[in-house]
Amino acid sequence: MEWVLLVAAGLFSGIVGALVGLGGGIILVPAIVYLGAIGWLEGITPQTVVGLSVLMMIFTGLSSTLAYMKKNTVDFKSGFIFFAGSAPGTVIGAFVNKGLDLPSFQLYFGVMMVFISILLLLRKCLKPVRWFVDHGKQTTLTVARGTYVYGYPIWFALLLTFIIGFSSGLFGISGGAMLVPAMILLFLFPPHLAVGTSMFMIFLSALVNSVTHISLGNVPWLYTIPVIPAAYIGAKVGAYLNQRLNSEHLVVALQIVLLLFGIRSIYEGIM
Template structure:
């Protein structure tokens, strides 16, 4: 069952978490969950499982507004988004089922490892800003569905939107420009995060009150993030986001070690 909201989880703390996540969502083409989850753990005092479920719920409105903004700028590949979403929905269902069963200790350290892996990848691969388009074929379609499956699984398990996987993959493997990759990523996150949230509600894992507050704040802040995305080069964007991920991973690791000592 969903745990009662603690005194630490006041609306203004949740709103701050949402604002940070919303700016990141628009700026980096991600759902924001990869940093919302650590913030919910460290600032709002949630455990890893409930933070992941709450983050995924908050991503829904953020992804909707962010994708609309990229749509207005003509930076979305609809065919790619649909193919990604086909795999994403199935992967999200599987990820949320594992979220309910995995021990909290395993879940916490898996998330920390995942965050560090993404940070290293962003530092190693710095594709140039390009306006290339995807060349469609049967294999490209299969590849997009498979990529969506991986994204959806990570989304359901860790409470992230999956953009940290989708954006670099669309750029380096499928040849998309960075802005189109970010817009396409946000659009596919909508059905993926909705599917995962429905599963978490059924499993009584999600804090809907907290998710609503974080989601509304993130939605309002996402416009500023999209504006920043058009100002940053891919290199600056990658270095900045990698630094934020490392900080988040270190904070989670320190909290995990402190909790272990207390236990």
């Protein structure tokens, strides 16, 4: 039964993560924590759930990146710059994770989920900011949807992705929920390019993140057997749907789910 649940969690995490550029960890982590809390999975700790999530993100990131490369919706130069900022953040976050017990993890992770759900909610209400484009290196991209001019100061991109990487190493999430809105609203990336580039950065960061968590003994290897193949397949499905569906409907549903999960996680952490 537990393997069926893990396959379902991995598949859904891969689909949602690739569809809207979140990487999947934001779905997998609360799902695994919940299954562990009700006794359906054994040996779940803040360290093992994060180790499982970051290892999964290697494969969801790779699967999504390969799919987006075929659509030419990956900015590799920006992806490497973002990775340069996030990589050291993931390492520091992984070591900070060592000191968290389950109640503390649930409390802090719940706050993070509520923040992300609010960020996703406000994404459409906020107006794009041109300052970062005007004060950074600009790129012009012409696609079927029109011509886009986007860019960013490298120092700010490195600072932002360091913070995102720290959150990834600490909580096992990809950071795409924060990076994609920032790329669209601050750097004026075209939405589909933002998602594809985000997944490329997630793949690279997950490699570093996973090495750190493996060295710390945080990966429950038995659970990776059902989760990783399911997540890899789910990521391919999500990337396929991204080109054909309006993902905003899923984002709205995701906001509600994250908000409810976040409130419940905060309650469990406090109680």
